[in-house]
Amino acid sequence: MMIKTAMERIGIVGAGMTGATVASLLRADYPGSNLVVLDKGRGVGGRMSTSRSMKANSFSVDLGAQYISISEPYKERHGRFHKELITAGVLTPLRSDIEGNKSRDPTITHHVAPQGVSSIVKHFLNQSGAELHTSEQIKQVDVKDDKVELTTESGERYQFDSVVLTMPVPQILQLQGTIADIINSKPEIKQKLEQVSYSARFAVGLFYNPNTKLSYSWGGKYIPEDPCIRFVAIENIKRGLNNPKLGPSVVVHTNVPFGLEHLEQEKNVMVPMILQHLRDVLPELPEPDEIKGHKWRFSQVHKAYEGGPGCVVLNEKPLIMLAGDAFSRSTMDGCIESALCTKDALQKVLSTKSNI
Template sequence: MSRVLIVGAGLTGSVCACLLRREMANKVKIVVWDKSRGTGGRMSTSRSPSDASCIVDLGAQYITATPHYAQIHHNFYEELLASGVLKPLVSLVEGEVVKVGGQKNYITPTGVSSIVKHFLKQSGAEVLFDHHVTHIYRKGSSWEVSPKGRAPEQFDAVVLTMPVPQILQLQGDVGSLLEDSQRLLLEAVSYSSRYALGLFYKAQAHIHVPWAAKYISNNPCIRFIAIDNKKRNLESSECGPSIVVHTSVPFAMKHLEETNQQVEAIILEELNKLLPGLPQPDSIKCQKWRYSQVTSSVAACPGQMTLLSRPLLVCGGDSFTHSNFDGCIESALKVCDVLKSSL
């Protein structure tokens, strides 16, 4: 059996692992490493330290399916809807821009990371956290991969799904494998940045606004606010209420190198101007997304870029498509095709 390492426990990595299990179950042993402490990547769900039922989605807020992708990825949507991971978004999102041709929005009752957890569970992969890959070396017909502070391990194929700047920072043989044309394509990838603030409240707290989520168009700091439990169609009696705030991209760029504590204070001040009279939160989490969404993806490499065929080293993720659910699915399908051809 071929031992395959997928670096990144986000949506692309989890779907890729799931597809491998379903299509090559008797040929591969799948291992997933992630540098963080949990599943999701930018589909991140955070829990209140004092109440595990009180959660906020700090990354993706809801899934939007256009008619085109609802058709070509219908099996993924149907699977998630049938399992209860996805449900239609029925709450009011004020200020949402609806694209021509119509679209359907879906929420995740137990948090957006549940999508990634679903596919990882289906994959049967060995999933290990706190594994920050720093070095990759070619060793004959395999790869030797070193996580920070841990012993290296060998794999027959490696899939890299982290943001492109992190791929370019890898030490070892990756840099020497890149052709000049590939390096130029990767270096041209760009991302927006933003901060997300999650506020957790006690169960008896009440937040009185007529909407579940709202896009803010005229604030220098805040771009989006969601009453997270209301967005997921849960009453505050079922769990403590929670709020998530996303900043604008210009604000994040201006404050990107400041500490989370400094930025948190600014966001809270602006939030209290927009929603005066908010109760005191039980706890707060500030998340910096240095690589939030891809603004310019890898050109002419739809879905993936193969750095070496034998042994296989392939890159995937939204950097090679576009930053949403369907972009990650599209990349996972392309990467899986490459793996099947190689293995």
């Protein structure tokens, strides 16, 4: 039997993998709820971001996660999610070579997203039917009359019966309003939040016109010795696509030490330096028609929330929850794990309230 409560308007901050999966799960369990997803970016995906060219008619590039690796334990726990994505064609087996891949576990399977890794997030967001607001950066979270009020940088206000925050933990700690008092009143949670840390890196996408030919057989390549570049992917080869109407595209990811060293530099300042290193690594690579740079201040989680609980209930009345890969692992399945934990914790709170 469906639990009926007054908690019908639920806000989810962050349109990444965790936020999208939470929205999808809540829609299935609470079909009458008004679900609203807010994200500071212009598009969805979070760190599973895909970018398209504005000039060249070429394949898109994955600026965040490159391919999806699924371990045996997650195959058992999350098989229904994997099957759904594969059946829908959102995920397909990785068939191209990834040079330098250190994974030797034969039970781990690797997949790619033919339409870009953000299509995984879009799949779950579309499934949720949630109301989506992009370019909305939350700066303040307040508790007012048993509601949670979110205030954006632009001054917009949204009120909810419950809120799930899936943004990086340092951004949560910077929020103003009642939430700061709540965190300060719970020193154990605050200490664990302050101990969470992230790696940082830059990504650069290179786009080519359809007449360009790249003479590579591999889809991805790890670069272990370069002081700047960690990974290069030829997107169309990596995804196993061949469309003569689209030109090839390349994405470059820097290593973590380089990212941390230059973290406070603007991406446009760093792109020429990164491209010079790329020329040293792949001297035969032609000049692209378009270049896009991106800085990941919060890339993969370096140190997760102690105990990896999946999510944290920060406040019960009204409900404020913290979720995301910082509370599990920085993988697609880590985000699914966090989303499932969030759904279970929310159901527990709702069930308790319904029995009062």
